[in-house]
Amino acid sequence: MLNLNFVAAHQQIPLIHVVHEDDQLLANSPEAEWYSILQNLPWKEHRKIGADYYNALYHFNKTRTKNQKNRDLSKEPKETATQRLLFDRATMDESAPVLLEEEPITDILPMVTPEMIAPGITPDRLGGKKPKCFFALFKSFIGASLMGLDPIPDKVDLLLTSNPSYARVCGFIPKGDNDQYSFKHVPDLRKLEQFDQIMTDYGLWDRLKIQQVIENIKQGIIKEEKELVGDTTHYHAFSSFETLTYIDENGKEQRKSQSKTTKNCRCQDKDNCRHPWQLADDGAGTIVKAHNKYIWGHKASILGLPMQGIPLDAIAVADAATHDGETLYPHVVRLFAQYPQVRAWIEKVLYDSACDSQPLKDKFRDQLGLELKASLNPRRKKTVTENLPKGMKKLTAYGNLVCNADFEMDYNGVRNETERFIYRAPVDTNRISVCDSCEQKPVCCPTAEQGRAVQVPFDMLAHIDSQDPPMAKRFKATMKRRPAVERMIKRLKCDLGDDRLKKRSNASFQAYLDKTMTAFHILLRS
Numbered sequence: 001m002l003n004l005n006f007v008a009a010h011q012q013i014p015l016i017h018v019v020h021e022d023d024q025l026l027a028n029s030p031e032a033e034w035y036s037i038l039q040n041l042p043w044k045e046h047r048k049i050g051a052d053y054y055n056a057l058y059h060f061n062k063t064r065t066k067n068q069k070n071r072d073l074s075k076e077p078k079e080t081a082t083q084r085l086l087f088d089r090a091t092m093d094e095s096a097p098v099l100l101e102e103e104p105i106t107d108i109l110p111m112v113t114p115e116m117i118a119p120g121i122t123p124d125r126l127g128g129k130k131p132k133c134f135f136a137l138f139k140s141f142i143g144a145s146l147m148g149l150d151p152i153p154d155k156v157d158l159l160l161t162s163n164p165s166y167a168r169v170c171g172f173i174p175k176g177d178n179d180q181y182s183f184k185h186v187p188d189l190r191k192l193e194q195f196d197q198i199m200t201d202y203g204l205w206d207r208l209k210i211q212q213v214i215e216n217i218k219q220g221i222i223k224e225e226k227e228l229v230g231d232t233t234h235y236h237a238f239s240s241f242e243t244l245t246y247i248d249e250n251g252k253e254q255r256k257s258q259s260k261t262t263k264n265c266r267c268q269d270k271d272n273c274r275h276p277w278q279l280a281d282d283g284a285g286t287i288v289k290a291h292n293k294y295i296w297g298h299k300a301s302i303l304g305l306p307m308q309g310i311p312l313d314a315i316a317v318a319d320a321a322t323h324d325g326e327t328l329y330p331h332v333v334r335l336f337a338q339y340p341q342v343r344a345w346i347e348k349v350l351y352d353s354a355c356d357s358q359p360l361k362d363k364f365r366d367q368l369g370l371e372l373k374a375s376l377n378p379r380r381k382k383t384v385t386e387n388l389p390k391g392m393k394k395l396t397a398y399g400n401l402v403c404n405a406d407f408e409m410d411y412n413g414v415r416n417e418t419e420r421f422i423y424r425a426p427v428d429t430n431r432i433s434v435c436d437s438c439e440q441k442p443v444c445c446p447t448a449e450q451g452r453a454v455q456v457p458f459d460m461l462a463h464i465d466s467q468d469p470p471m472a473k474r475f476k477a478t479m480k481r482r483p484a485v486e487r488m489i490k491r492l493k494c495d496l497g498d499d500r501l502k503k504r505s506n507a508s509f510q511a512y513l514d515k516t517m518t519a520f521h522i523l524l525r526s
């Protein structure tokens with residue numbers, strides 16, 4: 001069906017509208033949700049970014065060089081460069097930002113204005129051939145994600161060339177063998193790569209993502225919640241590493257993995273050419289998982305709303321080797337700067353044990369007025385089995401108390417005057433204390449009428465905050481909402497993409513996150 005909403009006012013309505021049977025089938029198929037989303041994607045809200053894309057394309061064609069930092073590195077030997085790159089990393093240089101801070105190229109002349117463009121209408125003034133349509137290119141990438149494929153040039157190319165319905169719904173005409181160039185034809189792989197690179201370098205994927213989130217907040221699709229939940233996740237890097245040795249500030253030899261030192265020029269004599277040495281895959285690092293498992297990858301920090309299961313932001317960590325506890329604070333600050341309306345909602349932030357640190361909790365309270373709730377990190381505390389109250393077998397580092405008859409005591413609260421945690425024996429299904437029928441009762445609590453009551457001094461669990469202990473029902477109820485972030489991560493990583501990256505560099509990793517986030521928030525609206 002020809003949808004008149006998507007034809008600009010000044011655009012000629014096609015006189016003949018060809019109906020493709022496959023397209024009709026897809027439009028009516030509940031399985032092919034991607035088709036109707038792409039078909040009905042509103043374009044006017046993306047017109048500003050579209051205009052900026054054409055301006056960026058013009059700028060890109062004119063310059064084709066990216067700004068380098070103002071250092072003369074032309075004579076730097078490779079070994080020196082490797083060490084320089086190592087000490088520039090966020091895990092080595094304390095002054096370096098923890099999260100990726102790409103500086104998009106912005107010093108471009110606005111030649112194309114939003115009013116000049118629409119789907120199928122591309123600007124003329126760029127010189128040379130008419131450029132491919134921004135809206136069609138944008139749909140092609142987001143569509144890949146909606147179908148659960150990587151939103152990367154190779155996959156988009158495959159979709160556009162193998163699936164004519166896909167090409168048409170995005171706004172392209174499938175190309176015949178002998179057809180002359182038309183800006184309406186499906187672009188070749190190189191053009192798709194160029195589009196992706198421009199969208200990345202000029203910060204346009206990022207802006208598209210922010211626009212989707214703001215739109216969903218404005219439309220009330222994202223509703224107010226008082227809690228924010230965070231976590232990090234890793235993606236496998238598309239690179240290899242080498243293990244370097246260096247001397248730390250104490251004069252001790254240390255080892256660290258780093259991606260290879262390389263030049264991305266095509267010069268024959270790389271050792272002597274004027275281009276600076278770079279990391280082959282900046283941002284990649286060793287991520288330590290449980291059970292001493294090591295992963296060479298990129299790390300992202302995710303923040304979202306637990307009740308609705310909606311990720312609000314996903315950002316590349318500047319160096320994947322960064323500890324999880326360091327990413328939360330700067331990310332929350334950044335999220336609030338981007339979405340001030342969200343800041344007004346939030347009272348509490350939930351995180352796993354990586355953020356169980358009193359100085360960090362103080363920082364959240366003092367700087368942001370927020371309560372940081374983290375799962376308990378027992379650190380090196382062990383289960384206690386000696387000097388326990390009578391009849392008790394063990395007290396775990398998490399404050400769980402178990403008696404000699406293997407019943408876990410119920411936590412009842414604190415007595416602040418005597419500085420003690422209070423526990424009581426559990427009741428059975430008939431609400432009768434398990435002590436009543438227990439063999440141990442004569443030696444444990446012969447006179448207790450409602451079962452054994454136990455008091456444990458605060459000192460025995462010195463690592464636990466007595467005013468907010470993890471054994472308390474309220475604490476447990478709050479932390480039940482934390483794993484919601486893991487479901488958000490699964491949606492982004494598995495349902496809308498792939499956790500094995502096919503491109504290098506943190507900038508393209510961030511672009512990947514932005515594209516999957518955009519797809520997520522478009523889906524939310526449909």
Ligand SMILES: [Zn+2]
Pocket residue numbers: 263265266267270273274275
């Ligand atoms: Zn070179």
